[in-house]
Amino acid sequence: MKKTKDLKIKFLGIIPVLKDKTGFLNPQEIVSFSALLTFKGKDVLKLIRSSLKKGEKIEDKIKKILNKSSLRGHASLSTTPVLCFSFEGSKFLDSALTGFYFGSFLMSSGRRTQTTKKDIIFPSTILNNKKAKTLYQEISEKNIDFFNFLLKEGIKKDSASKILQYGIYGTGLVQFPLENIISLKREFELEKEWMPEEIGFLLEKIEKNLKKLGVDLLYFTRLISPRNAYPYPNIFKDPKKVNLVRDLPSLKEKDFKIISINLNITPNLKKKLSFLKKEIKKISKSKRKIIKNWQKFLKAYREIARDYNLAVQLEIFSRIPWRIWGEKKRHRTCHQVVESIYFSIDRAYQVFKKKEEKIRKGTLNKKDLSFIETVFSLPFSILAEKKLTSLYLKRALDSFLGYKKLLRLGVKERDAIFIIPRGVKIQMIQRYDLYNLICGFYPLRLCKTAEEELNYLTNLEVKEIKKILIKKGAKILADLISPKCHLTLFCLEEKMCGKIREKVSNYDEKFHREMKKELEKKFQEIYGFKKRR
Numbered sequence: 001m002k003k004t005k006d007l008k009i010k011f012l013g014i015i016p017v018l019k020d021k022t023g024f025l026n027p028q029e030i031v032s033f034s035a036l037l038t039f040k041g042k043d044v045l046k047l048i049r050s051s052l053k054k055g056e057k058i059e060d061k062i063k064k065i066l067n068k069s070s071l072r073g074h075a076s077l078s079t080t081p082v083l084c085f086s087f088e089g090s091k092f093l094d095s096a097l098t099g100f101y102f103g104s105f106l107m108s109s110g111r112r113t114q115t116t117k118k119d120i121i122f123p124s125t126i127l128n129n130k131k132a133k134t135l136y137q138e139i140s141e142k143n144i145d146f147f148n149f150l151l152k153e154g155i156k157k158d159s160a161s162k163i164l165q166y167g168i169y170g171t172g173l174v175q176f177p178l179e180n181i182i183s184l185k186r187e188f189e190l191e192k193e194w195m196p197e198e199i200g201f202l203l204e205k206i207e208k209n210l211k212k213l214g215v216d217l218l219y220f221t222r223l224i225s226p227r228n229a230y231p232y233p234n235i236f237k238d239p240k241k242v243n244l245v246r247d248l249p250s251l252k253e254k255d256f257k258i259i260s261i262n263l264n265i266t267p268n269l270k271k272k273l274s275f276l277k278k279e280i281k282k283i284s285k286s287k288r289k290i291i292k293n294w295q296k297f298l299k300a301y302r303e304i305a306r307d308y309n310l311a312v313q314l315e316i317f318s319r320i321p322w323r324i325w326g327e328k329k330r331h332r333t334c335h336q337v338v339e340s341i342y343f344s345i346d347r348a349y350q351v352f353k354k355k356e357e358k359i360r361k362g363t364l365n366k367k368d369l370s371f372i373e374t375v376f377s378l379p380f381s382i383l384a385e386k387k388l389t390s391l392y393l394k395r396a397l398d399s400f401l402g403y404k405k406l407l408r409l410g411v412k413e414r415d416a417i418f419i420i421p422r423g424v425k426i427q428m429i430q431r432y433d434l435y436n437l438i439c440g441f442y443p444l445r446l447c448k449t450a451e452e453e454l455n456y457l458t459n460l461e462v463k464e465i466k467k468i469l470i471k472k473g474a475k476i477l478a479d480l481i482s483p484k485c486h487l488t489l490f491c492l493e494e495k496m497c498g499k500i501r502e503k504v505s506n507y508d509e510k511f512h513r514e515m516k517k518e519l520e521k522k523f524q525e526i527y528g529f530k531k532r533r
Contacts, residue, residue, distance in 0.1 A: 002169055004123045007201045008088040012173075014213050015082050018045075026214025027081035027178075029058065032065040035077060059217075066221045073227025078179040081215050083206075090121040090418070091170035092196040095322075099233045099329040100183070104175040110161050110323075111451070115148070117141050119169040123415035124197060132409045139402040139419055140165060146395050153388065158452035159379035162323055163395050167418025178215055181206055182222050183229035194342065194414055195236040233329060233336050235322075235426065236414065239343035245427050246339055248317060253370070256318040256461055258468065259429065264311045265474050269304070273476045276300050284489055284504045287511050291518055294488040301487055305435040312434040312477070316461060321377040323422035324454045328430065331441045338428040342413055348375035348424050349400045359397050362390040377423035377453060396421055437465075437477070443484040448497040490515040 018025040098105045150160035210216035406416040445458040466478040485491045485500040
């Protein structure tokens with residue numbers, strides 16, 4: 001039986017460190033003496049040797065430096081050391097950690113891994129309550145069984161996984177600046193009753209190893225300093241507190257609303273976009289020219305996004321499944337504000353409770369389904385079969401009712417949430433710039449390889465965005481919002497879906513394989529050249 005308190009953390013390294021024949025310098029020694037460079041303009045090693053010659057103790061010197069910098073809130077010191085660690089725990093760590101803007105994450109993907117009853121994770125207040133443990137295990141096992149049943153019925157994993165909870169086993173690799181850990185600690189102190197207890201366990205393990213990692217003095221001086229760390233989107237927070245999302249009128253029928261599009265399409269930007277569009281159209285007619293010029297297009301897009309990124313500011317208010325929020329938060333250049341997941345759960349519970357009788361009897365009509373879909377994901381492939389729809393909604397209903405039963409049994413909300421399916425919908429506001437319109441978020445999520453429902457919603461958003469852009473006289477920009485294969489005029493995936501033919505009409509399997517070989521050839525040329533050097 002897997003438990004939250006069994007969280008495993010493996011520290012893989014921290015930088016900067018320096019090891020040579022004269023000895024070893026840890027991160028806080030390096031950044032502390034580096035802080036003096038702004039005043040003395042000397043090499044770090046020379047500064048350290050100078051202190052030693054004067055008979056100064058390095059630790060005392062570091063304390064003195066940090067008291068005058070980190071303790072006063074100078075974040076440049078705590079943003080410099082970067083810690084890398086792997087974990088084995090629940091998938092809640094993914095939801096809790098990967099929304100940070102400054103960091104890097106590799107997580108086990110539910111789209112690719114299998115899920116069995118052995119993967120269920122038991123939180124503390126459930127594990128210590130016999131009735132709660134039995135209830136939680138029973139509902140969790142039924143949800144996993146139904147998930148695997150859906151897969152056997154031919155339902156894609158993207159759709160079937162909406163009924164799974166995040167309270168199952170997962171692994172990940174995290175790269176965090178020390179400043180992130182300080183931000184996480186402060187957030188945990190603020191929302192301790194609402195954040196997964198594994199975050200507490202993670203922080204305990206990190207703090208226990210701070211001295212060994214060589215950042216203990218730096219960490220604690222920055223932690224108690226009178227300056228905030230940059231906020232990140234956290235869904236695990238007190239549902240009684242309002243925010244920008246809650247201040248807006250709730251979405252009705254549609255799952256998104258464009259709040260604003262601010263444009264500053266200057267004559268020079270329009271000229272660059274027009275030239276790029278013409279070049280793409282011209283080159284797309286020749287496969288040989290595509291091979292020769294695709295890198296030029298990539299550079300052109302990069303240059304435009306670099307020099308005119310703030311020419312576009314787009315804000316969208318959307319209602320998406322928790323599972324899709326997990327994808328959206330990874331686009332860390334798209335800043336967001338999100339509501340509390342507990343508020344989302346309560347909203348969904350009210351709807352399911354209202355429709356409980358009809359769900360149990362299997363007598364829901366289209367209007368009922370539309371109402372339920374405002375709070376919970378109903379994938380098309382499941383809706384296509386009445387029997388599957390009925391079973392799917394019964395599992396969701398039992399999960400929400402089970403959540404409330406766990407609370408009545410004394411289980412904390414942060415533990416009871418381990419039973420909630422990923423299909424519950426959460427409301428958020430997200431901001432996009434020019435880069436994310438033509439290079440980042442939208443090109444990636446318009447690709448058919450994106451999560452199924454996210455791809456569908458992205459296409460709907462783009463359709464509406466383009467209408468508004470055309471009305472505002474920015475058709476040239478609208479024309480360049482397209483799938484990622486349109487940027488380079490060849491498909492990057494193993495199997496092409498056909499969208500590339502919208503740009504390259506004679507694109508075929510033979511050329512698809514040829515482009516892959518061309519990409520490999522480019523790699524070998526650069527790699528081989530570097531090795532020879």
